[in-house]
Amino acid sequence: MYAYKEQDKLFQSLCCEVSLSYIAALVFLSLFFSHPLYLLALFFALNLVILSAGIVRQWLTYLKFSLTLIFLIILVNALFVRAGATVLLYGVSVPLIGNIRITLEALCYGAGMGLRLLVMLGSFCLLTYAVHPDLILKTLGGGWSKIMLALGISLRLFPLITDDFVRITEAQRCRGVDFKVRNLRQRLEKYVPVLHTVLLSSLERSFQLAESLHSRGYGTTKRTNCREVLWRPRDYLVIVTVLLGSAYGMALVLTGRNGYGYYPKLQPFKEQEIIIAVCLALFFCFPALLDWGWEKWRFLRSKI
């Protein structure tokens, strides 16, 4: 089945261009920012939007995997980076690493990078679960229509292939194949026929699909795009805040205020930085605030 599910939520009802701009702005700003407060602001806003888009359950699944990854980032950074003045732990010598020297600064740097990763993963979660895949492909289509069609078909076929895999494994089990053998090599060997069958079925399906495309005139003339772009007030409101937020963020980057000094000692947060973070959060949580009003007041819903 597809990750995307149609829901009566504001974020899903936005023009694809607007939702893509929002996601792109978050990803790019998270790449440019290294200041933990700014990253935290983006992360906070993103969480509110995820909550308002009704995809919390999916986000939690993402979090489950990403937190393990972040823990690893923090651990590796703390073990290998020897910079930082505030030593938390000084221990025994370990081959390749040398003497263990864990500093608060290295830990915080790892956490900051983890936060950046979380913003990026959250953005992809939003893209996967709250933006219609067909619309993404159609919006990005343009001169790349063949590649986008191939991507679209892959998206459609992926759940079918997953179903094939489950069914074929069941068929093999019914023919006496035991996939629960302890020896990993033997177990992998048992999956070879399953993958072989999945591949054969997929090839047959691809051939039939190609025949269908041919019989429906694909590639005969220059394609048109049956896509209606209806901009509603909510789209204008969101895109304006996204543009303002992005411009604000870029101004921070251009004036060199996007960074943060982790080493040698953590730089204390200034009041101005806190205000900037709050502004950034406000810009980027605007879709969530709008959704709240959209849910609460029918009047607002009808107007935007």
Added chain:
Amino acid sequence: MALLEVKNLTYYYPDEKRPALDHINLAIQEGEFVLAVGGSGSGKSSLVRALTGLIPDFYGGRIGGSVQLDGEDLSSLDRSKIVQRIGMVFQDPESQLVMTNVENELAFGMENLGLPVELMKRRIVEVSGALSLQQFLKNSIPQLSGGLKQKVMLASVLAMQPDILILDEPTSQLDPVAGEEILTMVRRLNEDNGITVILIEQRLERCFHLADRILFMDQGKIIYNSNDRKATASWAAANRNPFIPPLAKLFAEVGFAQAPMTVKEGRKLLKSSFHLQRTSSSNNTEIADGPKIKQESPLLEIEKLWFSYENGTEVLKNVNLTLFPSDFLVIMGENAAGKTTLLKNIRGLLHPSRGKIRIKGSEVKTMTVAALAGTVGYLAQNPNDYLFQPTVREEIEFTLHNLKLDKDSKVEMLLEKLALTRYAETNPRDLSTGERQRVALASILAADPLLIILDEPTRGLDYEMKALLGKLLGDLQKEGHALLVVTHDVEFAAEYASEILFMSRGQVLARDNKNVMLSRSIFYSSQIGKLFYKIDDSIVTFQEGKKALSEYFNLNKLEE
């Protein structure tokens, strides 16, 4: 002038020495409903592909003769022009749909033709309205049922507004209700809109009477082409051609000059010929023949079985079932009644939430799926899931090898039993649907299971293949195997099963012998059963019908 004209068409697939189409001559008039029938490999699909230009454009190969559309040779026409005039719907909707959303799928063909957005939008509204798809326009395609997917495919082709609609077994992957709906739509398009229809279909009892012209194909040739349905049915019966509806075959075999196409025509003929009276079925006690009490120990016992999926959906509710050796039980019921879930529970692929399933006294949940292979054989809906070895022989050997069974005599015996000897060294993926089905069945039978479970085994099979499968299952039943089959195919159940069990919403509604279960029903009844409804409710199979009809016929002669 004919809309489509085929002149002396001969075609060879690449690297093939035998022609797939052999000197075909055919003329199809505008607005005609043409039905093409024949066994697998007879050339039906190749012919319709030649009519759309897919042969040789897409397939390559060698071609002779010509196909003309409105007097113009198809090979000289631009593909976009052909596509605008000839639309084609294939068997499996999953392998035709491209987009993830219904509205986008409807637009896809039109986008390929470069139509303006306004026109596309208008046609989407029109076609979705005509096919009752408006409420699904924003739906995600993977979430639709098989029937709806095929309907979307049909709508997508219709949105391109073709003059000719070609359908290659469009209902073969659908349940009877969804299949009926598709055929009704096709009939409406032909009658109300005058669209020329060329249909390949196996469920002849549902479309034979709709056709203006029927083509019988065999070995790449049109062996009979007529626009007189009744003469066609008589010809088919006289030539022992299996591709006619059971009703027409029945009357023709008994010696009637007329061969009815529908139950309505058949009952009218029956009553006018023999002056038969309606009887009250409730008084007929002859068929009230419930399951016999058996002395032997049961093979399968299901006690108070409940099953829910992880998301909490309750699929099976208090199912009780017993099966003895040599039983042949068919499970019928609407979609999502829990039939496949029940089979998977019996096979050990799913575990009951509550209740017990015992095979020969041992609880299924205590055994592994692999360990059960020697006792319970399970053939799922898609035989392709079982086929991956380079030859049919190796496919059978694979099961024997897994279960560490002796291969020597067993492989040859199975090949012979399932009429696969001549394909022993062939790649199973190169075989027809019916043959693939038999190879998959052989791979299951290699374990010599006492209980054989089949899920929709007749899907995509023609009459000839179904008869072959039915006979095979009958032989297995005689050998003492118990058979548990899930099918929507009422005709198959009526001919070959011993008992029928109806399921609905996860519960067993009724179980009895087939004559009881299939004779007093409006929907779950065979064509023969419907013919004798309230005349003789004990009749459901072809042979019973033939016997009764012969008796009436002889009695009538005596009276005269």
